[in-house]
Amino acid sequence: MQAGELTREEADICRKFAQDGYVVIPGLIDPETADAAWLDYVTIWQESNPFNLPAQPDKFDPTWGRTGNVHKWVMGMHGLLHHPKIVNLIDLLLGKPCIPYQTIPSFYGSEQPAHSDAIHMTTFPLGFLAAAWIALEDIHPDSGPLVFYPGSHKLPYLLSEAAGIGIGDHKRLGRRVYIEKYEKMVQDLIRTKELKPSFFTANKGDVLIWHHNLLHGGSPVNNPEITRKSLVCHYFAEGVLCYHDLDNALADIANNGDYIGIVKEELATEENFDEQAYLLANRDVAEAVKNGIIPSGYSHFQSFGKSEGRKLRVDLKTQN
Template sequence: MGLENFLRGLKLTYVLHNFLNRRKLKEAQAAYRKYGLKKSVYTPVSHQEIKKQAISEEAPWLDQPNATERLLSQAYFQQLPAAWQDAVRQWPERGYLILKGLFSAEEVETINREIDRLVHEQKAEWRYVNKIMFAVRQSKAVRDIVHKPELEALLGFLLGKPVKLFQSINFLKGSQQSAHSDSIHMTTYPLGYMIAAWIALEDIDPGSGPLFYYPGSHRLPYVLNEDFDHGGNYFLIGEQAYARYEAAIKSVLEKQNLPQETFLAQKGDVLLWHANLLHGGSPVLDPQRTRKSMVLHYFAEGVICYHEITQRPALQE
């Protein structure tokens, strides 16, 4: 375990991994050229480095001034069902929206059966103890269900660019993860061009560790490696980088005193959130209860996509 942790913290490990997976870095190469970033896609990359070189571009349109006024005038928005219009209106101000019952009971049960099958057949790709990664790559049935044209059209509208699904994560239990922004894990340049969709795969109980989030926190400055002492250097990723990041976010929340909301979802409900919305998993009060859920992370097309915490470009299928 000690050797594995050392290798995970060694930036050279990722350089070699990137080279072996160079086929998955074609989009990164194109984005580097587009934004004038003069470096190899195999080597470490960070926001601090990118912003010194890259050609600047505007933030997502709904992060700009007068976003709500612009939103209401869009033909796409005007054609949405009334319930969706009500949900989308809150995006610029609150940084999230809820789509009730987007996935049918049958679709949810199919996803749950497929996850159970992957676990039973020992094909589930477990990471970080409680996360099942990339089920969309392992199950055509799951892939077909989550690729809803109406969902992806809405995500593209919110970002102002077409989106591409980057990864899926399934949870059987509550994550209990501390407050964080997904942009420390899945980062873009320009900032803000990642979006998440969280699907309730069962009715969520208060004791099962429901998702929590801080409305409006997406408007706070992004907290990236340059903003806290991550403990890394030219050769190594900081051994306690993520713990130090969580401490930095805790400090931000203590200073801002933002209200926290909890998502007590019904089966099939979907929560969409902004790349910088602070969120996490509540404590699991009843260890016997599950919290079956699936989160999908999407990158906008044509932007630089990478992982700030580990300083590596995103490998995209």
């Protein structure tokens, strides 16, 4: 193959991802690496417990052990998030270099209702996030395997506004508004579009990579005695705006896995001026700051931006 061309295997992977919204790579992670990462997690939990987890796993609580951004404490999980085989595939599928961002481990099946990552980890333009679900043991059908809906990534993106969730509603009203509005609309979509579920009963080391908009969740746990050890990793593409649509918060790429500030113009005022948001909205100013022409976005806003009518936040009204 000439430089810049895809191998036949890479072309098949891209074609599958575009058509169905996901691709499975059997045995991408060797079993020894998977075992070592999980042992590292359990050891740190038992010895120092930075996650503040109870001393014993709770098999009747599907959320138990789903520690956000476990890679910040556990080097084995950090290694999986940054595993070159996964990162290279995500780069290929996104068409841009990726930024490893967030991790969530699971001891047991999550039973999480179907959703798309787009409302939680949003990009502008849309579509520049992918996730990798890594099986850290053989996944039993009764453990509550990952469930996903092939082809659902082709549906229109369902974000907060379309779901009837106003800016600030989630922070003010809590998870109830998300469950009653967003999750209900997703279930209605699955029913009206007659989407058919698939279940990832994987072998240890198998990896499923899904598209930003693919609907997925956790299927019912039929036997709570059976674990479902796994790690899901999320990746943003470089060079796009990354934010949390539901909470109107910018992704803090420098401290991957966190969110900062606010992003939507409707809440932007001079009193809550956000340097990063202003620079994201005004790329010429960001370039000038980078090159030392002006000291900061705030100084530009005070001297020029206010009179020029510069936006304090990116205008997201053009999102699909």
